Amino acid sequence: MSASRARRDGLLRPQYVLATADCRAEDVGEVGGKAAGLGSLLRAGQRVPGSFVVTTAAYLEYARGRAAGPGGDASRPRQAPGEEVRRSIERSYAALGRQPGADIPVAVRSSATIEDSADASCAGQFMTFLGARGADEVTSKIEECWISACAPHLESYRSERGIDAAGQSVAVIVQELVDARVSGVMFTQHPRTADRSLVVIESSYGLGEAVVGGEVSPDLFEVNKITGQVTLRSLGSKATEHRLPAGGRLVQRRPVDAARQRAWSITDDELAALLAMATELEATLGWGLDVEWAIGTVESDGPGESLFALQVRPITAGPARRSRAAAPAGSGIDLILGRLSGHLPSGGAQ
Amino acid sequence: MARRAARPVLTSGRDLSSEGTTGSMAPDRGTFRNPYHVEAPPGAEGWESMYPKYLLFGPEMRHRDERKLWFFDQMHNPEPVYPFDLMMPESWLVSLNQYTTRVWNLPTALGIEQRIVNGYLYLSPNVIDDPAMIAEREPVFAERARHYFENWDDIYDNWVKKATDCIDRLKSIHFEPLAEREPAETVLSARGTTTAFDLLTRYSRLLENMHEMAYYHFEMLNLAYGAYLTFLEFCRSHFPAITDDLVARMVAGIEVILYRPDAELRRLAARAVDLGVGDAIKSPGEPAAVISELRRSPAGRQWLEELEQVKDPWFYYSTGAGYCHANRAWVDDLRPPFAALRDYVRRVERNEVLSRPLEKLRRDRERLSQGYRGLLDDHEAAAFDTLLALARQVFPFVENHNFYVEHWHHSIFFNKVRDLGAVIVAGGLLDREDDIFYLHRYEVYSLLYETEARWALGTATRGEVTWRELITRRRQIYAALEAWRPPAALGVPPDKVTEPITVTLFGINTDTINRWLAAEGRDSSDDEFRGLGASPGVAEGIARVVRHVDELSQLVDGEILVCPLTAPSWSIVFARIAAAVSDGGGIMSHAAIVSREYQLPAVVATGLGTEIVRTGDRLRVDGDTGVVTILARASDQAGQPAAAAADAAGTST
Secondary structure (H helix, E strand, C coil): CCHHHHHHCCCCCCCCEEEHHHCCHHHHHHHHHHHHHHHHHHHCCCCCCCEEEECHHHHHHHHHHHHHCCCCCCCCCCCCCCHHHHHHHHHHHHHHCCCCCCCCCEEEEEEECCCCCCCCCCHHHHCEEEEECCHHHHHHHHHHHHHHCCHHHHHHHHCCCCCCCCCCCEEEEEEECCEEEEEEEEECCCCCCCCCCEEEEEEEECCCHHHHCCCCCCEEEEEECCCCCEEEEECCCCCEEEECCCCCCCCEEEECCHHHHHCCCCCHHHHHHHHHHHHHHHHHHCCCEEEEEEEEECHHHCCCCEEEEEEEEECCCCHHHCCCCCCCCCCHHHHHHHHHCCCCCCCCCC | CCCCCCCCCCCCCCCHHHCCCCCCCCCCCCCCECHHHCCCCCCCCCHHHHCCHHHCCCHHHHHHHCCCEEEECCCCCCCCCCCHHHHHHHHHHHHHHHHHHHHCCCCCEEEEEEEEECCEEEEEEEECCCHHHHHHHHHHHHHHHHHHHHCHHHHHHHHHHHHHHHHHHHHCCCCCCCCCCCCHHHHHCCCCCCHHHHHHHHHHHHHHHHHHHHHHHHHCHHHHHHHHHHHHHHHHHHCCCCCHHHHHHHHCCCCCHHHHHHHHHHHHHHHHHHHCCHHHHHCCCCHHHHHHHHCCCHHHHHHHHHHHHHHHHHCCCECCCCCCCCCCECCCCCHHHHHHHHHHHHHHHCCCCCCCCHHHHHHHHHHHHHHHHCCCCHHHHHHHHHHHHHHHHHHHHHHHHHHHHHHHHHHHHHHHHHHHHHHHHHCCCCCCHHHHHHCCHHHHHHHHHHHHHHHHHCCCCCHHHHHHHHHHHHHHHHHHHHCCCCCCEEECCCCCCCCHHHHHCCCCCHHHHHHHHHHHCCCCCCCEEECEEEECCEEEEEEEECCCHHHHHHCCCCCEEEECCCCHHHHHHHCCCCEEEECCCCCCCHHHHHHHHCCCCEEECCCCHHHHCCCCCEEEEECCCCEEEEEECHHHCCCCHHHHHHHHHHHHC
């Protein structure tokens, strides 16, 4: 029996904060999809920025408290999280910084239990704050994630439905922020043709927000997994980047100068490192992954750059799931005779 | 960044052979020039008289012929076909097509037709699309082809014996000039017939021997290409982005007879350095002068003896594709192998290891195939294994038959024809031994009869004037035809091209046809064109356009070879070039195979590279994408150092 199952069944006390490495797919109801993805990255041996997860138990406790009070809607003044939750967050945040009193910058993200659901009507389920520093600010951002995820839930808690919110809850990830020189997305098979021999990489300057938000068109690369050859390069425009100013708190959006726009955002060595990451991840997690990555520094580890894995999930979009060609049946000779008789393979290149 | 060429706009498919349906074809995809609208080049009027009627576009079949696709067989006959050399395509027409149509009963293909247009050979595949006919042929084909696949190794071993025996019998056919008097032996043995009669019978044996070898040529080729193509298409259906080059590298043999001639040169170069005669071989003189210098020392004589041992068979290696008598084999023209020896001796002296890295090639082959296999699910991997094993089993035939047939046999054959030409010159009806190649082989029967008659009469005959007039006119016509540039294709493209030989050997598929269609309207000032990426990598350098093997000597180290096509014996220049671009050729063509061997970028099947590029242009060749970019035109560049050096080198060799 897993720990989460035991807790759900009331055999264990609810845990408000979990180590990300302990977040597994079966814990999604407690930690959300993103956290389970991060956990699998860690277990696959990838370099991931330090993080912890504030569980749905913490959220539910908070939500219960709000719903019990008068008014019970999002416009109400805040209500502090419980003492135990607060202490857990403070302890975990301090541990991220390695050195005592190092208030490192973090990203605070909601990790929804219904992520990627088509009816994810609560935009707040996907809340992100980049660059929070200090335990107080971090706790307050976590609370904002809770508040925004979201008012309709709180409404429902006031009704007779009670707190049956297994599929409608939210966890929060607190993760050290990478000051990314460059970041992007990687598909470990071709998202359109489902060709497993290709890794498709998009990269742009700064944090991934510019790519995800569609602000920039990134550089595009296709790399052959077996030969390591870069079979396609397409230069993007990359007009802006999101960077964390040195010692600063908030991520800033700034223009990229013309010379850097015309240059490739990553080198061949970096492409090779990404290719290695793709191969390692597929060996543990299976085919067809969609990976977020960044190359940059973290304050807890000094000025040296590293390649970080930030997120992983199976490729889900419609065409990417296009069914692979069925393996033909019969002996090799039968297959050849069939071909020469005009029976062409189905599902071929399009 | 290189401007990326637009994908062909007419279909989205990479190859009809992997599409399977015709639904995606645009109805107005365009056509090539009508073969009936092609005019004779100036000075070549009456060229049709050099070729038999069944190979010419005639009014009787116009309604049918002008609606078909006819593609230029640049791979085998890049030059106008000499009337005698027409025997080569004529014999493969019957042997290949008999196998397709009557022996195997390939369910979906009939024979490949041939036409001559202004001297150049054009081909047109024929498909069967009547389901009833396909169904009727399928069981016959399956039973017969299965017999070959199930017994492949034994049949191939026996094939080598048959081919070698055919070559031995060819060697034993001798033509000697008729003596002033019939030898006394005829009388003393009371033989009855004469040496003039032998001319006719031996000529018939010569033609029969050529036809026989043509059958062996195609005995296993359809099936071998079918096995290869099935594996190729399996790989494409699971890995849409896989290149033909990668598939070829998973299948290709490691120790291949086709590389032996070059390997022997490397070995001889090392021996020359061991024996201390490297300097003599490096001297820039003609081979004859080098050989007489070597004869002066015991070590030199030792080396020459070792050279002689290698010549049969390894110097029966044509400088062309083996279909034209004018491309001499090394054994007849030592200049190409001696040029390579000079280079190899220099490299041995620099302590370079010249032998092929067999272990590395084996590892590369396994790394690739295991890599792709590892991306498949279990049941897919099982199909991959069995198809790869079969492709590898048939491949020695694919790679080695070239040497036995096109190089060894054909080189001897053309020399026998030359010997016969000398007999006729001695008989007084022709001036030069190679005049005979301006006559069709059946015209040669007439010529032989007249030679015999003239010898019998002991008087002058009219033929000594008329044959010479005919040859003179045909030489003029041939020169005019040589100046004409044949278009890559004529007529109307079909909906699909799936016939294995057409797809695999000639590289003709929808992509090719679309590239050619796109090229129809463009002029030679375009700065970018596409072909088939046949060997990976990117290289930049100065172009050297080489239309004929004689021009190879002008090539300067580090240049990019741009040619109509290459023959295996051109491989000796591949050690010196940066990349190769050829107008013709498929993924299994010589340029492609040799480029992969030398790990050079290569783009084949551009259709018009030699038209667009000029010697001295600066090119970028992308062997991955098949794009060739002209970075700077020769006239744009000050100095043109490589081209200038090339001219100097051209005069010194």
